[in-house]
Amino acid sequence: xxxTMPEVRExxxxxxxxxxxxxxxxxxxxxxxxxxxxxxxxFFFLIPFYxxxxxxxxxxxxxxxxxxxxxxxxxxxxxxxxLFTDETVPFGQSLWxxxxxxxxxxxxxxxxxxxxxxxxxxxxxxxxxxxxxxVLGTLMVPTAVTFVPSFVLVSSLGWVDTYRGLIIPGLFSGxxxxxxxxxxxxxxxxLEEAARVDGLGYWGAYWRIVVxxxxxxxxxxxxxxxxxxxxxxxxxxxxxxxxxxxxxQVALSNYMTNQTVIFHLIFMATAFSILPxxxxxxxxxxxxxxxxxxxxxxx
Amino acid sequence: MSTTKTRDLAxxxxxxxxxxxxxxxxxxxxxxxxxxxxxxxxxxxxxxVYAPILWSIWLSFFEARFTxxxxxxxxFDNYTYMLTNDDFVGxxxxxxxxxxxxxxxxxxxxxxxxxxxxxxxFMRAFxxxxxxxxxxxxxxAAALIWKMSIFSGVRFGMMNTxxxxxxxxxxxxxxxxxxxxxxxxxxxxxxxxQSGFYMILFLAALQNIPGExxxxxxxxxxxxxxxxxxxxxxxxxxxxSTAVILLxxxxxxxxxxxxxxxxxxxxxxxPPLVELYYKAxxxxxxxxxxxxxxxxxxxxxCAVTLLQGKFMGFGRGDESK
Numbered sequence: 001x002x003x004t005m006p007e008v009r010e011x012x013x014x015x016x017x018x019x020x021x022x023x024x025x026x027x028x029x030x031x032x033x034x035x036x037x038x039x040x041x042x043f044f045f046l047i048p049f050y051x052x053x054x055x056x057x058x059x060x061x062x063x064x065x066x067x068x069x070x071x072x073x074x075x076x077x078x079x080x081x082x083l084f085t086d087e088t089v090p091f092g093q094s095l096w097x098x099x100x101x102x103x104x105x106x107x108x109x110x111x112x113x114x115x116x117x118x119x120x121x122x123x124x125x126x127x128x129x130x131x132x133x134x135v136l137g138t139l140m141v142p143t144a145v146t147f148v149p150s151f152v153l154v155s156s157l158g159w160v161d162t163y164r165g166l167i168i169p170g171l172f173s174g175x176x177x178x179x180x181x182x183x184x185x186x187x188x189x190x191l192e193e194a195a196r197v198d199g200l201g202y203w204g205a206y207w208r209i210v211v212x213x214x215x216x217x218x219x220x221x222x223x224x225x226x227x228x229x230x231x232x233x234x235x236x237x238x239x240x241x242x243x244x245x246x247x248x249q250v251a252l253s254n255y256m257t258n259q260t261v262i263f264h265l266i267f268m269a270t271a272f273s274i275l276p277x278x279x280x281x282x283x284x285x286x287x288x289x290x291x292x293x294x295x296x297x298x299x
Numbered sequence: 300m301s302t303t304k305t306r307d308l309a310x311x312x313x314x315x316x317x318x319x320x321x322x323x324x325x326x327x328x329x330x331x332x333x334x335x336x337x338x339x340x341x342x343x344x345x346x347x348v349y350a351p352i353l354w355s356i357w358l359s360f361f362e363a364r365f366t367x368x369x370x371x372x373x374x375f376d377n378y379t380y381m382l383t384n385d386d387f388v389g390x391x392x393x394x395x396x397x398x399x400x401x402x403x404x405x406x407x408x409x410x411x412x413x414x415x416x417x418x419x420x421f422m423r424a425f426x427x428x429x430x431x432x433x434x435x436x437x438x439x440a441a442a443l444i445w446k447m448s449i450f451s452g453v454r455f456g457m458m459n460t461x462x463x464x465x466x467x468x469x470x471x472x473x474x475x476x477x478x479x480x481x482x483x484x485x486x487x488x489x490x491x492x493q494s495g496f497y498m499i500l501f502l503a504a505l506q507n508i509p510g511e512x513x514x515x516x517x518x519x520x521x522x523x524x525x526x527x528x529x530x531x532x533x534x535x536x537x538x539x540s541t542a543v544i545l546l547x548x549x550x551x552x553x554x555x556x557x558x559x560x561x562x563x564x565x566x567x568x569x570p571p572l573v574e575l576y577y578k579a580x581x582x583x584x585x586x587x588x589x590x591x592x593x594x595x596x597x598x599x600x601c602a603v604t605l606l607q608g609k610f611m612g613f614g615r616g617d618e619s620k
Contacts, residue, residue: 031420034415034418034419035419035422037415038415038416038419038422038426041412041415041430042426042429042430044491045429045430045432045433045491045495046429046432048433048436048441048444048445048448048449048491049432051444051448051449051457052440052444052448055447055448063447063448068456068457068460112339112340112343113340115336115337115339115340116336116337116339116340116341118336119332119333119334119335119336119337120337123329123332123333123336124329125329125330125333128333131337131341134341134344135341135344138344138348138349140597140600140601140604141348141352141597141600141601142549142552142553142600143553144552144553144555144572145552145553145572145593145596145597145600146348146351146352146355146593147572147575147576147593148355148575148579148580148586148589148590148592148593149351149352149354149355149358149590149593150347150351151579151580152351152354152355152358152367152586152590153346153347153350153351153354155367156367156368168343168347169347171343171347172340172343172344172347172348174344174348177340201332202329202332202335202336203332203335206336227434227435230437231436231437231438231439233437233438233439233555233556233559234555234556234572234576237559238576238580249437249439249440249556252439252440252443253439253559253560256439256442256443256446256447256560256563257560257563257564261447263447266443266447267443267447267448270440270443270444273437273439273440274435274436274437274440277435277436278432278435280435281428281431281432281434281435282428285428285431289427289431289499292496292499292500292503293499293500293502293503
């Protein structure tokens, strides 16, 4: 439908007479050149996904065979059922662990960090700035550096190998709190004030006015938090010592470094570990992109 | 932080405007509400962020092997041990090389992709999704694909097969530190995983650049292409670029997953976190030295962050609004 339009528009800028055409500041490349560049880059970005699916649906012989081929000769759909029945790769439990951990992590982070972000952004309290700096200070210490001390603490609480140990220490993200604060600073004040005049306290105004009007941002943050929770590796690796408490990422890592590698099952397991997120991406992409764009990091 | 200040000053005004509204005891008091909202977060922050850090500092002055309640005070011995330990110092070097590679390449690639996607007239959403999709992948998954499919050392890997068509001998990508082919594997994996995310940040910023600027430039005779990019686009992206570079640096400090999985059994090519992981949770379970390493690393990171903020003015764009 719009295919013809770029063709008509593109030749214009070189003449210099139609500045409006050129508001994106380009002009070196023709439209065709752009699509060739996008196509080539896109190919490189998609190839790992293709290889993953290809290997997941191949036999071991085909994955490790002498003559590597781009296309598999015979698609092995049976690999899917084999993954969930094979005893050597106990995958189901780790998938369940990841689902529980990532979901509770997301709910907890949103609840705790959004409340704190709102308090810091909106409630007048004379020491609010000091508290904010205390939160900001934690951003300087990347969470990954604190894994040694955190492990020491969590193990002395006896939380190793438990959902508590996997979830609770990760709830207090200074960064998420910061992002919520930035968002609430930009939230239209008039809405809350109307609610307050009508007799609602801060708490009521927050739950009845602010949250319902911020669902887009909450959805975006939920998606980002869920992805991070699902993909996190270092902390679950440190805490999950017993195979029963492994998350998907830890399980994959263990299969990878194991002595007996069953290639097609590992690739199938990896595919299943990515699948939920790809769905999240494809369905929630608009929110996700908007959310990332409006998190306040843009200039 | 001027934003907070203006908010704080602006806040009392409505209260004065409606003095008839009675404050219903504690429920309406801002102080009470402030702690009601921030309390749970702050308590958690104190227990799970500040307490571990303090405990770690305390532990770093003790000989603490296999125990987190040591009694043998050894002063700065853990620090001198870590700072003279070849593996730990080497890991700092590994990190420096890694950051020097990954920060500029990701910056350039994500900016390039953003410029490209921004100029597409149709199928824009499609290509944006394609470049963004790897963000859904975990480092573990990417490491697995990279290690077992693309960069397998022997001939059955994709890369060696493709190179073989051009007569290149098989390369052992991840087994040998010299020549350091493993950098190529690690850098490409991370580029693939993170570029899409930063592309989104650049896209958002590009769309915020007022079109009038380009119109004015065109009237002044600026040629579209390099000139407008150099004198309009790039300066307008300054705040985003700074933020992206800072985020990239932070992400580089955290490098763990792909190094751990790609180079699992090697003693070389370890960034600081992998080194600390083996130090503290490996066979020796040396929490004292591990904690000292964590403290050293934290101090370094804070120093670099502050320096970077000083020179590049992180947050200035935010405050000038």
